[in-house]
Amino acid sequence: MIAAPRAWRQTAGVIARQAPHGAGHWWLDLDVPASFAPPAPGQFVQLLLPPAASPVLLPRPMSVAAVTRRRGGLRLGFLYAPVGAGTRALAALPAGDRVEVLGPLGHGYPLERPGTPVLVAGGRGIAPLLFAADALARQGRRCELVFGARSRDLLVGLDDARRRLAAMGGRLHLSTDDGSRGVRGNVVDVLERLAPRLAFPLVLHACGPHAMLKAVARWGLRHGASTWLAMESVMACGTGVCRGCPLPRSASAVAGFDGARTPSLHGNREWAMCCTEGPVFEAGELDWERIE
Amino acid sequence: MTGRRRLERRAPSPAAPRSPRGSRSRPAGEEPRGQSRSRAPAPGTLDLSVTIGPLRLRNPVLTASGTFGYGDEYAHVMDVAALGGVITKTVTLAPRAGNPPGRIAETPSGMLNSIGLENVGLARFVSEKLPRLRALKATVVASIGGETPRELEELLETLGAEPGIAGFEINFSCPNVAAGGARYWAVPRRLERTLARLRTLTRRALIAKLSPDVTSIGDLARACEQGGADAVTAANTFVGMAVDLFAMRSRLGRATGGLSGPAIKPLALARCHECARAVRIPVLGSGGIMTARDALEYVAVGATAVQVGTANFIRPDAALRIVEGMRAFLAERGVRSIARWRGALLEAPDAQDGARAQRRSTQVVARPRPRRRSVQVAAPPRPGRRSAAGVPSSRARRRGAQVAASSRPRRRSAR
Numbered sequence: 001m002i003a004a005p006r007a008w009r010q011t012a013g014v015i016a017r018q019a020p021h022g023a024g025h026w027w028l029d030l031d032v033p034a035s036f037a038p039p040a041p042g043q044f045v046q047l048l049l050p051p052a053a054s055p056v057l058l059p060r061p062m063s064v065a066a067v068t069r070r071r072g073g074l075r076l077g078f079l080y081a082p083v084g085a086g087t088r089a090l091a092a093l094p095a096g097d098r099v100e101v102l103g104p105l106g107h108g109y110p111l112e113r114p115g116t117p118v119l120v121a122g123g124r125g126i127a128p129l130l131f132a133a134d135a136l137a138r139q140g141r142r143c144e145l146v147f148g149a150r151s152r153d154l155l156v157g158l159d160d161a162r163r164r165l166a167a168m169g170g171r172l173h174l175s176t177d178d179g180s181r182g183v184r185g186n187v188v189d190v191l192e193r194l195a196p197r198l199a200f201p202l203v204l205h206a207c208g209p210h211a212m213l214k215a216v217a218r219w220g221l222r223h224g225a226s227t228w229l230a231m232e233s234v235m236a237c238g239t240g241v242c243r244g245c246p247l248p249r250s251a252s253a254v255a256g257f258d259g260a261r262t263p264s265l266h267g268n269r270e271w272a273m274c275c276t277e278g279p280v281f282e283a284g285e286l287d288w289e290r291i292e
Numbered sequence: 293m294t295g296r297r298r299l300e301r302r303a304p305s306p307a308a309p310r311s312p313r314g315s316r317s318r319p320a321g322e323e324p325r326g327q328s329r330s331r332a333p334a335p336g337t338l339d340l341s342v343t344i345g346p347l348r349l350r351n352p353v354l355t356a357s358g359t360f361g362y363g364d365e366y367a368h369v370m371d372v373a374a375l376g377g378v379i380t381k382t383v384t385l386a387p388r389a390g391n392p393p394g395r396i397a398e399t400p401s402g403m404l405n406s407i408g409l410e411n412v413g414l415a416r417f418v419s420e421k422l423p424r425l426r427a428l429k430a431t432v433v434a435s436i437g438g439e440t441p442r443e444l445e446e447l448l449e450t451l452g453a454e455p456g457i458a459g460f461e462i463n464f465s466c467p468n469v470a471a472g473g474a475r476y477w478a479v480p481r482r483l484e485r486t487l488a489r490l491r492t493l494t495r496r497a498l499i500a501k502l503s504p505d506v507t508s509i510g511d512l513a514r515a516c517e518q519g520g521a522d523a524v525t526a527a528n529t530f531v532g533m534a535v536d537l538f539a540m541r542s543r544l545g546r547a548t549g550g551l552s553g554p555a556i557k558p559l560a561l562a563r564c565h566e567c568a569r570a571v572r573i574p575v576l577g578s579g580g581i582m583t584a585r586d587a588l589e590y591v592a593v594g595a596t597a598v599q600v601g602t603a604n605f606i607r608p609d610a611a612l613r614i615v616e617g618m619r620a621f622l623a624e625r626g627v628r629s630i631a632r633w634r635g636a637l638l639e640a641p642d643a644q645d646g647a648r649a650q651r652r653s654t655q656v657v658a659r660p661r662p663r664r665r666s667v668q669v670a671a672p673p674r675p676g677r678r679s680a681a682g683v684p685s686s687r688a689r690r691r692g693a694q695v696a697a698s699s700r701p702r703r704r705s706a707r
Contacts, residue, residue, distance in 0.1 A: 241361035244396035
């Protein structure tokens with residue numbers, strides 16, 4: 001693992017739009033100046049609310065769901081659910097308000113890898129994969145999108161995903177636990193049916209609850225697919241200084257750990273830091289037994 | 293000294309427009325540069341420098357250990373050399389992997405951490421981190437931690453001769469390790485003996501970082517002073533817990549963690565005050581400092597310098613903003629030196645503090661007069677007590693004036 005040059009900055013972003021996005025989720029468009037480096041799919045930022053509007057102390061890590069260039073800078077899109085005090089306060093901010101945005105942070109998906117890209121999303125884990133689908137389309141590549149949720153109501157942003165995939169000629173494969181939409185079952189059930197029809201090698205890019213990511217990682221390891229998973233963790237700084245977001249390395253990753261080559265900012269022999277070494281990890285890098 | 297000059301260039305201009313006193317919409321300590329009152333001293337005449345044993349800092353704001361990595365992580369977004377100093381992540385003899393997740397839990401106005409002294413170990417600190425630290429040109433205080441006095445000696449035997457380290461902070465107070473943590477070191481006799489042994493190994497600044505979770509932090513501070521420490525830090529995090537009721541377990545991987553942030557500021561401020569009353573060596577105040585006004589409260593109760601910790605996680609340049617805010621706050625009140633602010637609210641020990649305290653004056657040593665120009669007149673010297681900088685206050689004033697008048701190199705630099 002080679003250290004990426006640190007390109008992150010903290011800068012003021014202006015809320016351009018906040019709108020409900022279905023199933024209790026919100027879409028946020030945030031304008032940042034040109035000094036903000038363009039994030040890649042899978043990377044994240046830390047959003048800090050103005051002190052007067054914030055009931056929480058720490059910034060909130062949030063993955064980027066869209067990036068568009070505009071005059072004078074970038075427009076970053078975020079798909080989020082107001083589930084905690086911080087995100088509820090964010091949802092209450094109107095267009096025109098400012099938030100501090102620190103990023104881009106971490107490592108994103110290796111979309112340039114040769115093979116058939118299969119995006120695997122669980123619930124609001126769709127966010128970075130919408131961005132990944134856009135990026136693949138710009139490269140002129142097609143992808144498969146496997147999208148699962150507990151029920152049809154929680155397939156958040158489904159219309160958006162459908163539109164983006166249609167533009168690139170990609171295909172959408174749905175699953176719900178209750179069978180209310182698509183395959184009754186989970187995303188791994190869809191992968192089992194889909195894989196025989198796809199050209200190998202497969203490159204899986206996944207985001208969703210850790211339980212789903214565990215299943216996708218194991219499926220990918222079993223089938224020899226190159227599998228990349230965007231992990232979550234409680235974080236404080238997001239930049240590697242606080243050492244607060246460890247994920248357990250797999251036995252093979254521990255055995256192959258080269259302390260002299262791995263920048264310490266990226267973690268240690270036992271733990272990988274989610275913020276700097278991730279949030280996107282290859283399936284073989286982590287010990288899925290110990291991940292909750 | 294480029295960082296110092298840069299700061300002085302940014303000092304408020306006397307020609308800046310005067311903002312109306314009555315319509316202050318933001319805390320005065322956080323006013324941006326250039327908006328200060330017309331009666332502010334000319335740029336460059338405000339002396340923020342402080343002395344900690346053999347160490348002279350260009351300003352009293354350091355980054356707290358464990359919140360700023362090894363200094364270079366934030367170097368691309370701020371001038372690290374413009375800080376008073378950088379205290380590095382605690383280094384131990386062997387590398388430490390740290391505690392299992394969760395390591396962080398946000399709580400009301402604060403956060404718990406249970407990192408467990410994760411660090412690269414001494415060998416890699418010397419080979420990989422120190423060269424980068426030297427390149428930053430910052431004033432570097434290396435934090436060292438050990439489970440026994442012997443381990444600390446070994447660390448100092450190696451690091452004591454390394455160039456680029458201006459001083460050492462001994463982490464006597466980690467709340468998140470099974471051995472050699474806050475509880476082990478909260479024994480005055482052990483602290484005194486250990487510091488006496490460390491004192492023979494280096495002439496650079498030795499700072500003892502203490503736990504606030506003790507009956508009397510003043511007793512620990514006195515033991516450190518007796519052992520030969522140049523300063524004490526008050527204080528590390530407070531032991532705290534957070535419970536996930538739905539999972540029915542701790543929100544941290546271990547049962548407890550260390551609480552930091554604004555939630556602990558009143559607590560830590562009182563610990564700082566207690567230490568400042570107990571010892572003559574400088575006290576570094578630490579705990580929940582988010583703004584320049586927080587920092588100036590610590591200085592007012594007797595801190596010589598302050599450490600900014602949790603705020604670095606929220607804004608990487610928080611410590612630098614605090615330096616600038618302190619400068620603006622003091623300048624607009626006509627205070628020409630941080631030494632004049634120091635200890636304005638420091639009360640002499642009362643009788644309950646024991647026989648040692650009874651030998652001291654019981655009068656309040658200086659009245660707080662922060663809004664009057666008369667604070668430019670030095671506070672009366674405390675009876676039987678040297679100033680918190682450890683030198684007679686008149687000498688300190690002369691030295692401050694010399695440094696302000698010329699950009700001569702620091703005379704007693706350890707580097």
